[in-house]
Amino acid sequence: MNHPAVGVVGAGVMGVSLAQSLTAAGIDTVLHDSDPRQRATAERRASAAARLARLSGSRAGAERPGRLTVTGELAALADCGLVIENVIEDPEVKERVHRALDEVLAPRAVVAVNTSAVPVSGLALATGHPERMVGAHFMNPVGASTMVEVVRTPYTAAWALHGLEELLGRLGKETVVVEDRAGFVINRCLMMFISEAAALVDDGVATPQQVDRLFRGCLGHRTGPLRTADLIGIDTIVHTLDVLRGHYGPERFTPLPPCSGWPPKAGSAARADRASTTTRTGRPHDQSRGADGARGPGGTGPDPVRGRALPLPLRRRPRLPRSRTPADRRPVGLAGGGRADRPPGAPLRGPGARPRPGGRQLRLPRRHHRLRGPEAAGMITELAPELAAEFTDRPTAARALGALVPRAYGGLELGYAGYGEVNRTVAERSPSRQSLLTVHGMVCRALVRWGSARQRDEYLPRLADGSLLGAFALSEEAAGSDVRRIATTAREVPGGWVLDGRKRWVTFGQEAGVFLVFARTGTRDLAVLVRRDDPGVHLQPAPRTSGLRDAKLAELVLRECRVPADRLLGRPGAALSHIAADALTLGRLCVAFGAWGLAGAALSAALHRSIERHQFDGPLHRLQLVRGLLADAAVAVDSAQLLCRRAATALDEGDEWALGHVLTAKLGASRAATAAAAAAAQLHGAAGLAEGSRVDRFVQDARVFEVIEGNTQLLQDLIADQALARFRDHAARALPSTGPEGHHVG
Known part of the structure; x- marks a missing residue:
């Protein structure tokens, strides 16, 4: 060009x-x-x-x-x-x-x-x-x-x-x-280097010259971190750290106080080429461009918390006890983000948040954001029923299928909260159809996040308009909850890969046109896009399950299935740890919202039955034990609502504990569906046990929600891990540092 x-x-x-x-x-x-x-x-x-x-x-x-x-x-x-x-x-x-x-x-x-x-x-x-x-x-x-x-x-x-x-x-x-992530690679890593180097000098561990000399001599760096900071400009570093802190949390990215011998005094390389300008508040200050090309206030700058001028860098970040081991560190969530212990009512920082003086948040205009959080719950009220009606009547032309796809590819670009509400509304009518939204959305999500530009251009427009359905092919005979046991193999050949294996319980596999298949090549795992019409692809209906009977389950058999190299999604070795894990998080959120939708429908059926059905000279709802049954079901449904919306908001806002919230929502909502369905069946009596009745479908479908995308026992194990990690994190931050003889310091 x-x-x-x-x-x-x-x-x-x-x-x-x-x-x-x-x-x-x-x-x-x-x-x-x-x-x-x-x-x-x-x-x-x-x-x-x-x-x-x-x-x-x-x-x-x-x-x-x-x-x-x-x-x-x-x-x-x-x-x-x-x-x-x-x-x-x-x-x-x-x-x-x-x-x-x-x-x-x-x-x-x-x-x-x-x-x-x-x-x-x-x-x-x-x-x-x-x-x-x-x-x-x-x-x-x-x-x-x-x-x-x-x-x-x-x-x-x-x-x-x-x-x-x-x-x-x-x-x-x-x-x-x-x-695209805040700070990208260079500054996300470099800012940590510089911040820790300044901390070492501040602690008296070494002088600035010694720190830089060690980096040059031991690591082969051309310049040390503090010399690099001098060249960039301390003002630019503080500005960059403010941006990163807004996205990844203050305990990772917060400027340190001035330390002995650093930052450099006026007259050093840091002063290079500064031109006078004026801030938005009308106060003049210097601006410069440093080694990374950023321009920011020079010399002193406004404190992003209090809005007053302080020597730069500004504040010391909270330190964790030095005795913590890697096993004690909290797991990183899907997108990083705000602190888990933020004050009640404090805004979560997300991709649209920008720090400004006074500690207040500036956000992009709403039209530039995906629907997210509690805001999305209200905005989706009218959209969700419309999408659900289209989806259940004409699934191959439904806008709901493109709800997660960016607008540039013809989708609606809803956030997690908006997509969850659509899943809930569809599940109220047909949990089987909602399962298509789950797996189709997982494929869309994988392509948006991990696909190449060519893959996105080729598949996302068709996935968005419903002319192409996607399916998620991970489970096998020996690989259920333990996905590391997948036996499908991928053999690299000139120009592509040859796949052999059998995938089971592929939701809507009977109708899907493209499958996201996970396989092994030697000791590495990989994710490949397989088309329905590829040579070596054989599809056969799977045994029909008692719940989600219309989920079109299929077995996908691959025999010498050859796919071109450009169908590889991501890189080998990251398929299970990144692509599958990310997709399963979305899948669990969709199942949670679907279970909440089913629970709400079952509760409505139970309430209607308690009003319409008369026994013992009055309606059922006048009986005390029946009222207890209704109350328990109502509490379960309300709990599912709160858990689901909290999880969706956490994902949209990049909360570091979002993964734990999703797991909790999936477990709580699936249990709520089971409880509400049981209440409806109990109140309907024999009529609720009739095979094929609406209440019978509630009971059978609710049972499936406790199995798919991680069964109850697996979720309990994962949630326990999250709870322990979160407790350790809070405890580590709460404990003061101790001196060599155990005395408290500071």
């Missing part, structure tokens, strides 16, 4: 460095900035760099340098095939810039976001073309680094990713493509 010109938005230190590297490679560049002073500074720096290159006789890359145009009009970028957005690290400012770019750029123009920590997905959803957005984390100066961290969002199209990689290749840069 040859770009006639490349645009750069933002003429700060990093913007000028990018423009210089582009023109040195022979690429015509348009550098935009709305501030005339910044434009004048950029022109002076570019001229000085060009003059220095002529005097030194150095030329990087191209015989003829590209032409540089500095402008204050966004319309000048209209003919650019690729634009690199490089403005201040403020999501609100970035959103405004990208919405403005939408109005001037061609639909197929690639937009690269140069950011240090802010997730690109939220910015992509603020535009009308999320498919062209891709992250590019440049190091400063651009010419000194040989690699760029490229960030792919769930919406990034293959052509956009390819366009950026081709441009970076022309600049002589290698690329590593990572998924």
